[in-house]
Amino acid sequence: DIQMTQSPSSLSASVGDRVTITCRASQGIRNDLGWYQQKPGKAPKRLIYAASSLQSGVPSRFSGSGSGTEFTLTISSLQPEDFATYYCLQHNSYSITFGQGTRLEIK
Amino acid sequence: EVQLVESGGGLVQPGGSLRLSCAASGFTFSSYEMNWVRQAPGKGLEWVSYISSSGSTIYYADSVKGRFTISRDNAKNSLYLQMNSLRAEDTAVYYCAAIGAFDIWGQGTMVTVSS
Numbered sequence: 001d002i003q004m005t006q007s008p009s010s011l012s013a014s015v016g017d018r019v020t021i022t023c024r025a026s027q028g029i030r031n032d033l034g035w036y037q038q039k040p041g042k043a044p045k046r047l048i049y050a051a052s053s054l055q056s057g058v059p060s061r062f063s064g065s066g067s068g069t070e071f072t073l074t075i076s077s078l079q080p081e082d083f084a085t086y087y088c089l090q091h092n093s094y095s096i097t098f099g100q101g102t103r104l105e106i107k
Numbered sequence: 108e109v110q111l112v113e114s115g116g117g118l119v120q121p122g123g124s125l126r127l128s129c130a131a132s133g134f135t136f137s138s139y140e141m142n143w144v145r146q147a148p149g150k151g152l153e154w155v156s157y158i159s160s161s162g163s164t165i166y167y168a169d170s171v172k173g174r175f176t177i178s179r180d181n182a183k184n185s186l187y188l189q190m191n192s193l194r195a196e197d198t199a200v201y202y203c204a205a206i207g208a209f210d211i212w213g214q215g216t217m218v219t220v221s222s
Contacts, residue, residue, distance in 0.1 A: 043215055044152065045212075049210065091207050097154065098152040
């Protein structure tokens with residue numbers, strides 16, 4: 001199975017900050033990666049698909065990059081509604097795997 | 108409106124069984140691969156099972172292999188997860204989801220395994 005290593009596991013930041021979250025795949029997954037935001041009691045919501053494409057309706061402050069084994073999610077200027085948990089997900093193999101999650105908290 | 112709605116969760120004793128359902132609407136369900144994903148309380152997301160659009164190809168996570176069975180009825184726009192020999196560690200919110208080029212998740216249904 002492909003393992004996804006996500007870092008950091010938690011992050012404290014302020015409104016207006018730029019933050020970056022990283023996922024590393026144990027083997028190459030091309031660009032078969034998505035980034036999801038999850039708020040308490042809600043289903044995950046996809047922000048980025050195909051590693052770098054912005055999901056329709058998602059603010060442009062979210063961006064993704066990477067290919068192969070190294071991927072990043074960047075939020076250019078944090079807004080109050082962005083404080084949530086973020087997950088990467090690979091779907092290159094039939095066995096979908098998630099990163100461990102990054103909890104983004106208000107400083 | 109494109110949506111998935113899960114049902115069938117609840118409280119069950121260890122060793123018991125439960126069948127989850129997921130009703131799809133607003134899109135051509137029969138064209139899409141589907142998955143079950145779960146999330147234990149306070150934990151991360153865990154993929155559980157996959158089924159191809161036709162139902163001919165199925166995969167399971169090692170943690171549920173031999174105990175859970177995924178199926179679908181394209182005529183009824185429905186996805187199912189039969190869960191047998193349930194354990195305390197199966198306690199989680201269970202989501203049905205299409206993942207990939209087309210991405211949609213249900214709101215989840217809670218399964219609690221406890222005596």
